[in-house]
Amino acid sequence: MIIVRTLAQLESELVPLRAGHSKVGLVPTMGALHQGHVSLVDRARQESDYVVVSIFVNPTQFNNPVDLATYPRSQEQDIEMLEVNGCDLLFMPTAGVVYPEPDSRVFDFTPLDKVMEGAFRPGHFNGVAQVVSRLFDMIKPDIAFFGEKDFQQLAIIMRMTREMGYPIQIVACPTVREPDGLAMSSRNRRLSSQQRQSAAKISEILFKSCTFVAQKRVDALKIDVIAQINQVQELEVEYFEIVDATTLQPISNWEDAVKVAGCIAVFCGEVRLIDHIDYK
Numbered sequence: 578m579i580i581v582r583t584l585a586q587l588e589s590e591l592v593p594l595r596a597g598h599s600k601v602g603l604v605p606t607m608g609a610l611h612q613g614h615v616s617l618v619d620r621a622r623q624e625s626d627y628v629v630v631s632i633f634v635n636p637t638q639f640n641n642p643v644d645l646a647t648y649p650r651s652q653e654q655d656i657e658m659l660e661v662n663g664c665d666l667l668f669m670p671t672a673g674v675v676y677p678e679p680d681s682r683v684f685d686f687t688p689l690d691k692v693m694e695g696a697f698r699p700g701h702f703n704g705v706a707q708v709v710s711r712l713f714d715m716i717k718p719d720i721a722f723f724g725e726k727d728f729q730q731l732a733i734i735m736r737m738t739r740e741m742g743y744p745i746q747i748v749a750c751p752t753v754r755e756p757d758g759l760a761m762s763s764r765n766r767r768l769s770s771q772q773r774q775s776a777a778k779i780s781e782i783l784f785k786s787c788t789f790v791a792q793k794r795v796d797a798l799k800i801d802v803i804a805q806i807n808q809v810q811e812l813e814v815e816y817f818e819i820v821d822a823t824t825l826q827p828i829s830n831w832e833d834a835v836k837v838a839g840c841i842a843v844f845c846g847e848v849r850l851i852d853h854i855d856y857k
């Protein structure tokens with residue numbers, strides 16, 4: 578695996594590959610890698626000839642400076658993990674490489690970016706769109722892999738790719754969970770052992786709620802899930818929305834959409850966790 582930090586190095590590695598028509602796959606990450614990230618790398622290995630992983634903790638997508646300062650970083654472990662999992666090139670740029678000038682672009686993905694994460698983390702998706710488009714411009718992959726774990730982000734990236742005309746195929750990869758159901762996340766490392774136990778209740782309650790879809794109205798199910806999660810020690814729901822999985826807009830009746838998802842953000846102590854579930 579080659580580790581590359583500058584644009585010139587990146588170009589010298591990728592130009593010959595592109596000339597040889599190799600299919601370049603990209604897995605963008607913020608590091609502190611876990612098996613969820615590895616599942617994206619596995620998929621990239623299957624579907625491309627050359628696998629690029631980027632690690633960059635993008636400052637422009639953090640609306641909360643404490644979250645940015647405390648975001649877990651584990652460079653050496655990450656490098657080892659990528660070496661053994663078939664990454665060909667690891668791109669670890671500095672902020673100066675990604676943003677040679679401050680990025681003042683303003684994206685508008687109405688209505689996708691106005692709800693849930695978009696409403697509670699102002700500017701977050703603008704930063705995500707900035708960094709992903711910069712990575713696309715620098716790496717020019719043929720195919721890029723994103724996790725359904727970040728359900729709303731995935732929808733926004735698909736829309737951005739389409740609207741900006743990038744000739745890049747976006748592949749959605751399923752959420753990888755711990756054996757007790759907790760969605761894997763770099764932020765899980767910040768949980769105490771008590772908090773870690775509480776965090777497992779989020780997916781447990783979400784999974785159980787699926788069995789009530791036939792019996793409960795959307796509003797009633799929503800209220801139940803929020804109440805049950807809030808009863809767990811150290812958990813506090815920031816939002817839980819039941820939405821049309823395509824438009825991400827909240828629905829009132831189960832019949833309002835063909836595909837329905839539940840999307841949640843929960844504080845577990847200071848750590849903010851997100852998860853999602855398919856209701857139909």
Ligand code: AMP
Pocket residue numbers: 605606607608612613614616617722723724725726727750751752753754760761762763
């Ligand atoms: P992050 O490093 O958190 O920005 O995530 C990088 C990529 O990995 C994103 O496309 C995420 O959606 C994806 N990802 C994060 N956690 C998981 C997970 N548990 N399962 C599958 N993909 C994930």
